[in-house]
Amino acid sequence: MRLSKFDFHAPKTISEAIELLQSKGPDARLMAGGTDLLMKMKHGAVKPPCLISLKSVPGLNAIRFDESAGLTIGATALLSEVAEHPDILRHYPTVAQAARATANVQVRNMGTVVGNLCNASPAADNPPIHMAMRAVVLIEGPGGKRELPLDEFFRGPGVTALLPAEIVTGLRVPRMPVNAGTAYHSLSARGKLDCNAVGAAVMLTLKGKICEDVRLFISACGPTPLRGRKAEEMVRGKELTEEIAAKAGAEAAEESLPITDLRASADYRTEMVAVLTRRVLKEACQMALTSQPA
Amino acid sequence: MREFNIVGKHVPRNDARAKATGTAIYTDDIKLPGMLHGRILRSPLPHARILRIDTSKAAALPGVRCVITGEDTPKIKYGNWRLFPDTQDEYPLAIDKVRFIGDEVAAVAAVDLDTAEEALSLIEVEYEELPAVFDVESAIAQGAPVLHDYCPSNISVNRKIQYGDLEKAFAEADYVREDTFTVHAVSHAYLEPCSSVAQADLDGRITLWTSTQTPYITQCLLASTMNMRENDIRVIKPFVGGGFGGKMELRTWEFCAAFMAKKTGRPVKFTLSREEEFLAGRRRHPMKLTSKVGFKKDGTLTGKDLRIHLDGGAYNAMGPTATFLCGNFGAMLYRYPSYRFFGEHVYTNKPPASAMRGFGAPQSIFATETQMNIAAEELGIDPIELRLKNAQVSGDKIPDVATISTCGFKESLEKVAEMCNWKEKRAQYKTGGGKGIGIGCYSFISGGVFNWFNTQYPFSAAEVRAFDDGTVHLLTMAADIGQGCDTVVKQILAEELGLKMEDIRITSADTSMTPQADLGAWGSRLTLMNGNAVIDAARKIKEQIFGMVSVRFNLNVIHEMECKDGKVFPKGRPQRSMTFGEAVAMAQKANRGEPLVARGYYTPRDKGMVTPAFSFGAQVAEVEVDKETGIVQVKKFWTAHDCGTVINPKAVEGQLEGAIQMGLGYTLSEQFIMDGGKTLNTTFLDYKMPNAMDMPPSETAHIDTYEPEGPMGAKEAGEGLAIPTAPAIAAAVHHATGYRCKDLPITPEKILNATKSL
Amino acid sequence: MKHVITLNVNGDPYTVSVDPSQTLNEVLREELNLTGVKLGCGSGDCGACTVLMDGRAVSSCLTLAVEAEGKDILTVEGLAPSGEKLHVIQEEFIDKGAIQCGFCTAGMEMSALHLLNKNPSPTETEIREALSGNLCRCTGYAKIVEAISSAAQRMNDASERNQ
Incomplete structure (x- = not known):
């Protein structure tokens, strides 16, 4: 349970970090909070010869909210800071909730939302709601800056769309549309100290009682968080009745690709996708209804 | 009922300040000059012959001071019961064969941990893999691979109990049912990983600081495996971060630390990773x-036939005792006019199972209590009524097994029913409606009598040294591993001598100083057994001073004397008194200065072969089950229990609250997830023990009894409380969902699968 | 390559030479002999190694020592600076019977301090949430929650008196 040996660098700028990534080769690892990476190293799953910490880059931990541009979460902003930020609690309650649902107090005081995304665990708490809310990943690399929708970012367990020497510097989450609601539910089959067995997040926009738009993402049921497209179709353009919600749940269950592992069986996961989908749809719909002007 | 000054009062633990400030020293906190750091090489295979081990590269690594394999050791087998040599089946390091994934193969001591770790990777072991067995059925099948040559059947131990006419019992019964229950493995999950530090003394003695609940057992087994005499080993127990039965045998790292300290002349430390x-x-x-029970129509029990297989893993460890105790616990709680038990302990290629809080009782009583709940339903009798009808009472005897002197079981049942509004809630919640309540009960021993008879040792011993400054020094081998027995025996001594807590100094669990023998902290033995030994020593001190005081006050011989409030005086005449310290001074002066010391001991008599006293209790759980997800939420626990006199109320409450955490985990969330012989969940992230958010509120009542065999009326309150939680939750889940669990743990998936087919 | 770091632990400045692979836990326990900080799992799950870093409760087993450069660290040894008069949290842990084996205690107390610094009047649920990263096998948490609740009360009473 001791860490293997490595070189450590704490660059002061993003361009310095990119240069280090280029010069240290493909096995060098970037870290923000380090909680996921150090765990993997302790269990011998990875042995990077070089770690590059982003924590010394000034301003990278900023959380900014702007009425028009929305929310920007810097790469080293802590999970606890996101969970407790007044603007996030007010305008992005489900983003705060997902951050707060991540691991435990100590890990939230060390780990970051962006790190949780870059780790690309299919069971992670933060990706589904950010995907549902059309978050965009801010990337810098040797070729300059680019942006990528988060739902195109994940390529498999632990694999992202980042090119060599690219760094995620932050995450931008657009403002929630008017008349929209969001929800995130996760389940662990055993106990609360946990890594999820299954999770579901949704953003849903109403026009009157009709669901104009809906984005549903399921976690821990495939190699990456999955979009429930058929479930969305079931809901789009309709009023969210019990029956529609149940049908959407069944569709989402059909679309999910769970495996059996330590945390739950594939069958249980499939069944829970249906239950959670139904629950998040109803909760988001309720939020959208109450947010509508009377 | 006696009136007490210190017993039964809120007395903070004597070690609480040291623990609150971080100054309490645990084994891994010890650092000695020149100390080496050890690591253990473990088998990656569940069953294999060791063809060759090459340690030369590891030994050549700079910084490595010592590398050993089984071949370097005296090759002496050990096990906890020296009285039964054929149950001793383990070597400190594997000889010829490995039998589970994690079996210890070699050890390295180096100047630092990183070097030791690197050296492990340089040891080459060539194995010939053998077929392995991972469950009891495969292990006892014809032609199964044999784990130990001495035991071709893989059944290492069996145990029978029989009394009464069982055939007649079932023939006369109106209702007979047979059920099979399976229960799973769980971890002690003490927070402090095992750790040992050994150092060779000048005179060749080895001192071992170790995280143990049984210093004396460690001393004698370490001596035998090192081929030394017992007193060539000194075992010191520093503060211990929990044990729960998991730190009560000699373990490989204790041997390796001692053996390598002797070999290198330098202190050696081993600390396990989580x-x-x-x-x-x-x-x-x-x-x-598999349990078969018979009842009369009115609910009266006629008999019980219990057959069990224990999946023991690769070695016996404490399995033989668990086998024995399962049979005894099967006969507890209710009056079975006839009873038969047959238990077999089976080897499999998995990590050895051993003692764990309740020691066979959580398993045995889960079957008893669940079956009782099923029978109540089928007979149409309220579960508590059915229990009251059959409950054991004070004075009951189990032939050849036990005598129950005090029993507050019926009172516990009545009390818990009242506390939780049993009748109303049973009627109010409809079966399958998502809410339910259920009951589970327990009885437990206050220390074992078995396995220690036929030795020259007492069951427990204490030494008290009295000083003329009014203080006394208590020496005891009782091992405080967090349960608080140091505080409890200090309270007992202070009470008996009429002193204050701050007048008592204690030295415990150092085998070079504290009285020999005493099996340590297990079987819930310390309050009763060590408490009695302490009282015996205290009375001998009083005998020595009372004579002097009597002469001093020129009392008539019929006067009785008393120690109270730091004074010694004739009963009823406190005005004629002297201080305890003055009395000690006088006694010493009268004996030409001989220090005032007394030794006390405890050896039970006429109590059957199981235990001097039994605790009893009943617990009700209320649950709510999410019928869509199958997730169970326990809303509340109510417990009424009889542990005799409560010596330290907060310690008893703490035992109960901790037991509930363990019982809740056992029932709902904790399990080892195995792939063949490999344990897959090796972190607290995936070994899910309940955290602060998982714990429901709980209400408790103590049933007043005074156990004549116990010190000041006390009996056990440590392990028994870990027993009723699983059957209580299982019964409540049945009430809430209709799903009857006979197969622990209760998982959401099992509930959903069962309720779908209802 | 070793890094020379300076950090402030319990108010005392230290300069230590550390390998990047050393955790803060290893440096506190092995180099600074602050063994009140425990190691229960090494993977950030049990909380026995909890310390405050710049006021935040963190797992010292998952924090690289090099990243503690320039930080203020508070361990259980620094809870009651005078040594004789204990911190209210410690006093309540002792009085309420919240300590059994004691191996989780230091981490529990540090998590409690982190909570009470942020939220002086926590509800029972908030206390339990704040302890979700601290495991205990002995107490069932009941008396720990009670001790923290009572410590909060006493700290609030004391600060009212001071105003």
Whole structure:
């Protein structure tokens, strides 16, 4: 349970970090909070010869909210800071909730939302709601800056769309549309100290009682968080009745690709996708209804 | 009922300040000059012959001071019961064969941990893999691979109990049912990983600081495996971060630290990682229990036939005792006019199971209590009524097994029913409606009598040294591992001598100083057994001073004397008194200065072969089940229990609250997830023990009894409380969902699968 | 390559040479002999190694020592600076019977301090949430929650008196 040996660098700028990534080769690892990476190293799953910490880059931990541009979460902003930020609690309650649902107090005081995304665990708490809310990943690399929708970012367990020497510097989450609601539910089959067995997040926009738009993402049921497209179709353009919600749940269950592992069986996961989908749809719909002007 | 000054009062633990400030020294906190750091190489295979071990590269690594394999050791087998040599089946390091993933193969001591770790990777072991067995059925099948040559059947121990006419019992019964229950392995999950530091003394003695609940057992087994005499080993127990049965045998790292300290002349420390603890650590026995019971129409029990298989893992460890105790606990709680038990302990290629809080009782009584709940339903009798009808009472005897002197079981049942509004809630919640309440009960021993008879040792011993400054020094081998027995025996001594807590100094669990023998902290033995030894020593001190005081006051011989409030005086005449310190001074002066010392001991008599006293209790759980997800939420626990006199109320409450955490985990969330012989969940992230958010509120009542065999009326309050939680939750889940669990743990998936087919 | 770091632990400045692979836990326990900080799992799950870093409760087993450069660290040894008069949290842990084996105690107390610094009047649920990263096998948490609740009360009473 001791860490293997490595070189450590704490660059002061993003361009310095990119240069280090280029010069240290493909096995060098970037870290923000380090909680996921150090765990993997302790269990011998990875042995990077070089770690590059982003924590010394000034301003990278900023959380900014702007009425028009929305929310920007810097790469080293802590999970606890996101969970407790007044603007996030007010305008992005489900983003705060997902951050707060991540691991435990100590890990939230060390780990970051962006790190949780870059780790690309299919069971992670933060990706589904950010995907549902059309978050965009801010990337810098040797070729300059680019942006990528988060739902195109994940390529498999632990694999992202980042090119060599690219760094995620932050995450931008657009403002929630008017008349929209969001929800995130996760389940662990055993106990609360946990890594999820299954999770579901949704953003849903109403026009009157009709669901104009809906984005549903399921976690821990495939190699990456999955979009429930058929479930969305079931809901789009309709009023969210019990029956529609149940049908959407069944569709989402059909679309999910769970495996059996330590945390739950594939069958249980499939069944829970249906239950959670139904629950998040109803909760988001309720939020959208109450947010509508009377 | 006696009136007490210190017993039964709120007395903070004597070690609380040291622990609150971080100054309490645990084994891994010890650092000695020149100390080497040890690591253990473990088998990656569940069953294999060792063809060759090459340690030369590891030994040549700069910084490595010592590398050993089984071949370098005296090759002496050990096990906890020296009285039964054929049950001793373990070597400190593997000889010829490995039998589970994690079995210890070699050890390295180096100048630092990183070097030791690197050296492990340089040891080459060539194995010939052998077929392995991972469950009881495969292990006892014809032609199954044999784990130990001495035991071709893989059944290492069996135990029978029989009394009464069982055939007649079932023939006369109106209602007979047979059920099979399976229960799973769980981890002790003490927070402090095992750790040992050994140092060779000048005179060749080895001092071992170790995280143990049984210093004396460690001393004698370490001596035998090192081929030394017992007193060539000194075992010191520093503060211990929990044990729960998982730190009560000689373990490989204790041997390796001692052996390598002797070999290198330098202190050696081993501390396990949490991963090792989960991968290879001891665990509670998985069992399969088949129980047949008969009842009359009115609910009167006629008999019980219990057959069990224990999945023991690769070695006996404490399995033989668990086998024995399962049979005894099967006969507890209710009056069975006839009873038969047959238990077999089976080897499999998994980490050895061993003692764990309750020691066979959680498994045995899960079967008893669940079956009782099923029978109540089928007979149409309220579960508490059915229990009251059959409950054991004070004075009951189990032939050849036990005599129950005090029993507050019926009172516990009545009390708990009242506390939780049993009748109203049973009627109010409809079966399958998502809410339910259920009951589970327990009885437990206050220390074992078995296995220690036929030795020249007492069951427990204490020494009290009295000083003329009014203080006394208590020496005891009782091992405080967090349960608080140091505080409890200090309270007992202060009470008996009429002194204050701050007048008592204690030295405990150092085998070079504290009285020999005493099996340590297990079987809930310390309050009763060590408490009695302490009282015996205190009375001998009083005998020595009372004579002097009597002469001093020129009292008539019929006067009785008393020690109270730091004074010694004739009963009823406190005005004629002297201080305790003055009395000690006088006694010493009268004996030409001989220090005032007394030794006390405790050896039970006429109590049957099980235990001097039994605790009893009943617990009700209320649950709510999410019928869509199958997730169970326990809303509340109510417990009424009889542990005799409560010596330290907060310690007893703490035992109960901790037991509930363990019981809740056992029932709903904790399990080892195995792939063949490999333990897959080796972190607290995936070994899910309840955290602060998982714990429901709980209400408790103590049933007043005074146990004549106990010190000041006390009996056990440590392990028994870990027993009723599983059957209580299982019964409540049945009430809430209609799903009857006979197969622990209760998982959301089992509930959903069962309720779908209802 | 070793890094020379300076950090402030319990108010005392230290300069230590550390390998990047050393955790803060290893440096506190092995180099600074602050063994009140425990190691229960090494993977950030049990909380026995909890310390405050710049006021935040963190797992010292998952924090690289090099990243503690320039930080203020508070361990259980620094809870009651005078040594004789204990911190209210410690006093309540002792009085309420919240300590059994004691191995989780230091981490529990540090998590409690982190909570009470942020939220002086926590509800029972908030206390339990704040302890979700601290495991205990002995107490069932009941008396720990009670001790923290009572410590909060006493700290609030004391600060009212001071105003």
